Amino acid sequence: MAARLLANLLVIGGTVLGRAAVQAYRQAIVNANKTGAAQEAINGIRRASKAMTEQEARQILGISEKSTWEEIVQKYDTMFERNAKNGSFYLQSKVHRAKECLEAVYQKPDVPS
Amino acid sequence: MRKFYEGGFQPAMTRREAGLILGVRENVHPEKVKEAHKKVMVANHPDAGGSHYLASKINEAKDVLLGKTKGGGSVF
Numbered sequence: 001m002a003a004r005l006l007a008n009l010l011v012i013g014g015t016v017l018g019r020a021a022v023q024a025y026r027q028a029i030v031n032a033n034k035t036g037a038a039q040e041a042i043n044g045i046r047r048a049s050k051a052m053t054e055q056e057a058r059q060i061l062g063i064s065e066k067s068t069w070e071e072i073v074q075k076y077d078t079m080f081e082r083n084a085k086n087g088s089f090y091l092q093s094k095v096h097r098a099k100e101c102l103e104a105v106y107q108k109p110d111v112p113s
Numbered sequence: 114m115r116k117f118y119e120g121g122f123q124p125a126m127t128r129r130e131a132g133l134i135l136g137v138r139e140n141v142h143p144e145k146v147k148e149a150h151k152k153v154m155v156a157n158h159p160d161a162g163g164s165h166y167l168a169s170k171i172n173e174a175k176d177v178l179l180g181k182t183k184g185g186g187s188v189f
Binding site for chain 2: 051052053056057059060061062075078079082083085086087088089090091092093094095096097
């Protein structure tokens with residue numbers, strides 16, 4: 001009789017522990033989503049695509065939608081040179097990528113260059 | 114010739130990116146940060162052919178490295 005009672009208790013205790021573990025695991029997943037583990041993954045994908053938007057490219061070079069290609073090249077030249085002398089290589093890269101990006105936009109036939 | 118960094122700026126500035134922008138190491142002395150900020154800012158000043166966007170990035174980089182804003186939104 002005593003052995004049977006003990007066995008019963010063991011089984012019940014085991015089930016409770018198992019349930020608690022599963023719930024803790026679920027909660028951990030929810031917490032991970034809240035703290036932005038998923039966000040981090042999305043950022044990683046965005047960085048991997050290695051593309052600059054036209055809008056950011058215009059901001060970097062400080063030009064408007066209506067600027068001509070000549071204005072862009074002029075602006076690019078001064079900014080590129082200045083960063084080669086006194087600025088940083090990272091900013092120089094951004095200036096270069098911005099010109100690259102806009103080059104593709106302006107080479108479309110319907111845009112006056 | 115070194116290979117240019119790819120793509121645009123990161124969505125949220127990290128200490129690493131801030132260091133790259135100012136051309137200093139991440140854990141450099143605050144005085145060096147100010148010095149580097151001045152140098153890079155003069156080179157990219159909006160009144161002398163630079164852009165406002167880059168100027169704001171340079172200021173943000175200084176703030177991140179001096180610990181005035183939380184860099185990269187990291188909890189650590």
